[in-house]
Amino acid sequence: MFNKDTFENKLATSWLGRSLYFFEELPSTNTFAKKLKEDGVLHGTLVLTDVQSRGRGQHEHEWIVDPGQNLTFSLVFQPGNANRLNLLTLTCALSVKDTIENLTGVDAQIKWPNDVLVKGKKLCGILTETVFIGNKLDRVVVGIGLNVNQQKFSGEVLKGATSLKIETGVDLNRESLLAHLVQDIEYKYRLWSQQDAELLKNINRSLVGYGNWVSLKVDGNQLPGKFKFLGANNNGELIALNSDLDVKSFAFEQVRVVSL
Ligand code: BTN
Numbered sequence: 001m002f003n004k005d006t007f008e009n010k011l012a013t014s015w016l017g018r019s020l021y022f023f024e025e026l027p028s029t030n031t032f033a034k035k036l037k038e039d040g041v042l043h044g045t046l047v048l049t050d051v052q053s054r055g056r057g058q059h060e061h062e063w064i065v066d067p068g069q070n071l072t073f074s075l076v077f078q079p080g081n082a083n084r085l086n087l088l089t090l091t092c093a094l095s096v097k098d099t100i101e102n103l104t105g106v107d108a109q110i111k112w113p114n115d116v117l118v119k120g121k122k123l124c125g126i127l128t129e130t131v132f133i134g135n136k137l138d139r140v141v142v143g144i145g146l147n148v149n150q151q152k153f154s155g156e157v158l159k160g161a162t163s164l165k166i167e168t169g170v171d172l173n174r175e176s177l178l179a180h181l182v183q184d185i186e187y188k189y190r191l192w193s194q195q196d197a198e199l200l201k202n203i204n205r206s207l208v209g210y211g212n213w214v215s216l217k218v219d220g221n222q223l224p225g226k227f228k229f230l231g232a233n234n235n236g237e238l239i240a241l242n243s244d245l246d247v248k249s250f251a252f253e254q255v256r257v258v259s260l
Helices: 004-010 029-035 085-104 164-168 174-193 197-205
Strands: 020-026 046-052 071-077 109-111 115-118 121-133 136-146 213-218 227-232 238-242 247-250 255-259
Touching: 004 020, 004 174, 020 029, 029 046, 029 071, 029 121, 029 136, 071 174, 085 109, 085 115, 085 121, 085 136, 085 164, 085 174, 085 197, 085 227, 174 197, 197 227, 213 238
Parallel strands: 020 046
Antiparallel strands: 046 071, 071 136, 109 115, 115 121, 121 136, 213 227, 213 255, 227 238, 238 247
């Protein structure tokens, strides 16, 4: 069972996770964070559950993991506008990669646009959603599912997935892992909001296929030819070279990197 007090004792952030909603069981931390009333939300709110019964993934898939084994949580940010949110998702993915590398030595990569992989297997998925009030952005909810101590995975999204236990052979302390991860996200959130150039480079260097010739699917249709995958620019668009060496940019939501 996840111990909320242990986690709070280990947490060394100044604002992220300081407002905490912890539930032993919840259908979905993202759904809960999106439904919070305006006055129940603070920039930096963390919603966390040990048993997520109706976890949601990308494309309306279900995120189904064993109870009490993993980390399933959502972070609420109020950046004031909806610019560059795809880079915020990638920033959180980089935090996952860096934190697990520091704590366990496991080498991970970011799979565009929202996964963290180890040796090609899914370790973590991120679902970023927004809440608008009228035409003003009220909050961004970044939902993170990180596979920690579970050893077998099934279901549409996670069949063949990996976990830190599978990679290292040891059980990890989830309270400590989450405290480190949230601290790293707090640090990198500032870099993201300052449009830090080094952060962008680090994201791009960590992308699966970075610098390789890949195929791209836009809105579900495969584009002819191969593209050299260069990652994101500062607006969060995907940048690639075609075989005539023309630089092409694509809106983040449209595009999938399909063959590596
Ligand atoms: C994906 O890879 O498809 C994204 C999965 C995101 C899962 C997390 S678990 C915590 C948060 N709450 C949800 O319902 N989903 C996200």
